[in-house]
Structure formats: structure tokens, C-alpha cells
């Protein structure tokens with residue numbers, strides 16, 4: 001397939017290398033004007049990808065959008081008219097609420113969401129490290145997408161397994177969002193690695209967050225048990241103990257965070273159901289204050 005990756009960050013670059021190695025023709029699309037980008041995956045010889053080539057974009061079968069939630073609209077808007085009619089569009093980012101804003105503009109395309117737990121680190125512009133094996137779940141976001149879901153899952157699974165399809169992608173997204181609501185703001189405010197959240201007083205805060213989050217997820221019509229969520233959060237804290245969360249890294253590098261699409265999305269849905277979520281609100285306000293001190 002001809003695959004274009006919109007956004008050459010850590011996860012986008014990781015997929016670019018693995019999809020290329022699986023035999024696909026991969027190009028990149030970035031904010032810059034460079035005509036090619038060289039990427040080495042885990043000390044392997046560099047691969048050179050064409051970049052920002054309109055001819056390549058107009059022949060793309062699959063557009064994989066790996067920019068952050070807050071960049072989705074501005075990144076995809078200028079290129080929609082360049083895509084061929086049946087080009088599949090797969091979004092993959094932390095958080096919820098961003099794709100809804102662009103769905104009406106791309107309703108002629110099969111649209112999917114992919115959520116992944118792979119760890120990737122962009123060591124510099126040309127070096128990408130696969131820091132943690134994970135898995136990927138892909139689900140359809142519109143009716144047009146259902147027909148080709150299996151074919152896409154098979155192609156992505158051959159490139160970087162395991163990849164599964166999920167007919168209830170909303171549940172998978174809420175599961176991920178719940179974990180991000182617990183880990184990302186706290187690691188950012190405490191300026192620590194994920195593992196340090198296992199301290200007793202922090203776990204009490206996380207337990208309160210889980211109670212609030214489970215109420216919202218249930219009100220949205222999805223399944224969430226507060227005790228299971230607490231246990232799963234502790235497992236992720238342990239499994240990713242040496243990592244700095246993505247929100248911690250954003251603040252550290254003076255970038256905007258995804259808070260509006262993580263805790264912010266939870267608060268919006270809580271308000272719609274008249275559910276009180278004071279602990280999540282407190283963390284949201286504190287991250288907003290920290291973000292305002294960044295000059296981006």
C-alpha cells in the first residue's frame with residue numbers, strides 16, 4: 001500500500017519504519033518544507049522517506065495521522081482536498097474529542113482510530129528508539145470503514161504486531177483515557193517518572209480519581225469498575241515505571257499539553273451528566289496553570 005504518515009513524531013516515525021520494512025511505500029507529511037527525512041530505528045541503517053510530496057499524497061491509500069490531539073484539525077485541514085476519494089484515514093493520539101471536530105469534513109473517507117501502547121522515543125530528528133513493546137487496537141469511526149477494517153489490521157499486524165480490531169473502539173479509548181487521567185497530570189505536577197506514583201499518599205489520590213472517572217465512563221454507557229481501574233492503573237505505573245509520561249515531557253520541553261483532550265474531555269462529559277469530579281478538576285486547573293507558565 002501507499003501509506004503517508006502525517007506527523008513525524010515518535011509514534012509516527014516508529015510506524016513509518018516498521019511499515020516500510022513490511023514492504024509498503026511510506027512517505028511523511030510534516031509542518032516543514034523538507035523533501036525527505038532520514039530515520040534510523042534502533043541503531044539500524046537509516047531509511048530515507050520522501051516528505052511533503054503532493055504527488056505521493058494524492059496517491060496515498062492510507063493516511064496515518066499521528067499528530068497530537070490539539071494539532072489534528074490544523075494538520076489535516078490543508079491536505080484533505082489532496083487525498084484521493086477512498087483514502088483511509090487512521091487517527092492515533094492520546095485523548096478524546098479531537099477527531100469529532102474534523103469527522104464531518106472527511107465523511108467521504110473510511111475513518112479509523114488506532115490506540116497503541118508501544119513506547120517510542122525520538123532521540124533526535126533522525127533517530128527513533130522502540131522503547132517498549134506494546135499492542136495496537138484499531139476500530140472504525142464511520143460506516144465506510146467497516147469493509148476494510150480487517151485488511152488494514154492484517155497489514156498493520158504484519159508490520160508491528162500485535163494489532164487487533166475492536167468493534168467497540170469507544171470502550172478502548174475510554175480505557176486508555178482513564179489511565180492517562182490518572183498518570184499524566186500527577187507525574188507532571190510531581191515532576192516525576194511514572195513509577196514514583198506508587199507512593200502511598202499518591203495512590204490515595206489515584207483511588208479518588210478512579211472513583212470519579214468510573215462514574216463518568218458508566219454514565220457515557222461504557223463499562224468501568226473503579227476497583228479494576230485502580231488495579232490496572234497500578235499495573236501501568238509499574239510496567240512503565242522508568243518512563244516520563246507524555247504530559248511530563250510536553251511541559252519539560254515547553255510544549256502545549258494534551259490536558260484539554262484528556263482530563264478536559266472527562267470534565268466536559270462529567271458536566272454533561274451532572275457528575276462531580278473535584279479531584280480531576282483540581283489536577284486540570286493545576287496543569288493549566290503550569291502550561292500558562294510555558295511560553296511554547
Ligand code: KPL
Pocket residue numbers: 094179180183184194236240243244245246247
Ligand atoms: O500513555 C501514557 C503517556 O505517557 O501518555 C502512559 C500510559 C501514561 C505511559 O507513560
